Amino acid sequence: MSAEGLQGLLALGAFLALTIGFAALNSRWPIKLRHISAFEALNKAIERAVEGGERVHLSLGTGSVVGSESAPALAGLAALSRIARATSMSDRPVVVSTGDGAMAILARDTLRTTYDEVNASELYEPTAGRLLGPTPFSYAAGLPSMLRDEQVSVHMLNGSFGYEAGLAADFGERAHNFVIAGSDDVQSQALLYAVAQEPLIGEEVFATPAYLDAGAVHKASLRAQDAIRFIILALIVLGVVIETIT
Amino acid sequence: MRLIRLSAIWAAIALGVGLFVLLGYFVDLEFVTGLRILFMQWAVLLAAAALLVGLVNLAAVHWRKVSLSDEGWLYSGVLILALLVTLILAVFFGPDAPISLFIFNNLQLPLESSLMAIMSVTLLLAGFRVVARRRDLFSLLFLLVTLLVLLGTAPALGGTESGTVASLRELRNWISQVWAAGGARGILLGVALGATATGLRVLMAVDRPYGS
Numbered sequence: 172m173s174a175e176g177l178q179g180l181l182a183l184g185a186f187l188a189l190t191i192g193f194a195a196l197n198s199r200w201p202i203k204l205r206h207i208s209a210f211e212a213l214n215k216a217i218e219r220a221v222e223g224g225e226r227v228h229l230s231l232g233t234g235s236v237v238g239s240e241s242a243p244a245l246a247g248l249a250a251l252s253r254i255a256r257a258t259s260m261s262d263r264p265v266v267v268s269t270g271d272g273a274m275a276i277l278a279r280d281t282l283r284t285t286y287d288e289v290n291a292s293e294l295y296e297p298t299a300g301r302l303l304g305p306t307p308f309s310y311a312a313g314l315p316s317m318l319r320d321e322q323v324s325v326h327m328l329n330g331s332f333g334y335e336a337g338l339a340a341d342f343g344e345r346a347h348n349f350v351i352a353g354s355d356d357v358q359s360q361a362l363l364y365a366v367a368q369e370p371l372i373g374e375e376v377f378a379t380p381a382y383l384d385a386g387a388v389h390k391a392s393l394r395a396q397d398a399i400r401f402i403i404l405a406l407i408v409l410g411v412v413i414e415t416i417t
Numbered sequence: 418m419r420l421i422r423l424s425a426i427w428a429a430i431a432l433g434v435g436l437f438v439l440l441g442y443f444v445d446l447e448f449v450t451g452l453r454i455l456f457m458q459w460a461v462l463l464a465a466a467a468l469l470v471g472l473v474n475l476a477a478v479h480w481r482k483v484s485l486s487d488e489g490w491l492y493s494g495v496l497i498l499a500l501l502v503t504l505i506l507a508v509f510f511g512p513d514a515p516i517s518l519f520i521f522n523n524l525q526l527p528l529e530s531s532l533m534a535i536m537s538v539t540l541l542l543a544g545f546r547v548v549a550r551r552r553d554l555f556s557l558l559f560l561l562v563t564l565l566v567l568l569g570t571a572p573a574l575g576g577t578e579s580g581t582v583a584s585l586r587e588l589r590n591w592i593s594q595v596w597a598a599g600g601a602r603g604i605l606l607g608v609a610l611g612a613t614a615t616g617l618r619v620l621m622a623v624d625r626p627y628g629s
Contacts, residue, residue, distance in 0.1 A: 176443035242612035272471030302471030308529040365543040377611030392614040
């Protein structure tokens with residue numbers, strides 16, 4: 172095994188150990204999440220949508236399930252489970268869209284499992300998790316008619332997007348939806364900062380499940396991320412100091 | 418009981434495959450690397466098959482709109498027609514045939530390019546909206562930096578040799594190479610940590626995107 176391979180495995184092991192450790196300590200040392208106004212507004216918007224008989228739309232982005240761009244969509248699927256529970260009391264349960272066929276299947280599986288768990292299997296519709304278009308801009312082009320037809324009031328983007336993110340968020344703004352949007356791509360985040368009502372910056376796109384109360388492990392993984400981040404920062408500072416001195 | 422057993426099987430498969438793929442990136446053993454490549458090839462094949470399932474799903478949604486004559490049913494009809502024509506032509510003549518390339522170059526490419534053009538207008542409007550909606554220091558800073566970078570990038574009206582143009586170019590380079598690059602690296606660090614945490618949750622079977 173190469174030195175880089177060993178370092179990578181050690182870093183992953185440390186991440187895993189910290190996550191499990193923080194989750195185990197959760198009852199004695201409860202994790203208090205920092206205030207993020209976007210998630211607070213999201214929770215309120217979902218409540219309003221349920222009360223008003225309007226629909227929540229979750230977009231899992233245009234990234235493929237094969238590759239690193241699947242990560243924010245996987246976080247979106249964990250959030251979907253929570254949103255499906257919250258909207259299961261509504262006449263119009265959550266609808267999900269994506270630009271990847273496999274991700275659409277995963278979204279339908281998540282919806283079916285969640286509705287089974289809350290004894291609301293009748294809410295499941297195969298068209299509730301759908302592919303809007305197989306290319307980024309064809310996906311964005313399919314959004315306006317879907318937002319209108321499904322009477323969406325909460326438009327949430329939680330996945331991997333390229334430049335089409337700007338259009339995807341803007342279509343929600345034009346329909347007077349509550350728009351919360353995040354992506355793993357830095358340039359898309361800049362677009363979303365300008366376009367979306369509540370942009371998610373940096374790793375906030377991965378924190379959605381934790382802020383929707385998905386469980387202790389989700390919160391513990393946020394704490395583990397912070398711990399690893401501080402270790403990396405300390406190592407960077409140490410490296411700069413050593414390099415400057417020598 | 419059956420559900421619990423099934424979910425355990427899915428979780429075990431996801432864990433096993435995930436661990437082998439992950440190990441393949443770190444360990445130099447031929448067996449592990451070969452298995453990682455094999456699993457990745459399977460995943461690509463499955464993703465392609467899933468695309469077909471997705472397209473059937475898409476057609477079903479729009480077929481329902483057409484059959485119920487819902488608002489915008491005509492567009493749905495055009496979508497189904499275009500899907501069928503493209504599919505038939507590509508299957509019969511191949512994706513590289515002149516007719517398939519004609520559709521791609523003369524229909525899909527211009528349409529998607531026009532959406533890109535719409536986005537530039539959208540961004541301009543969004544710039545005004547940011548100031549109206551979020552009147553804080555960060556929004557003003559965002560706009561100021563955008564203006565400075567635009568001025569430093571755009572062709573100079575007064576000639577490229579003037580001192581002001583040179584100063585603007587230097588300022589743009591300083592902003593993009595020092596501040597923006599530094600900020601982007603910080604954001605990427607957070608994104609990498611978030612992606613790792615998400616992947617580990619799937620491997621721990623805490624997140625089960627494959628259902629139960």
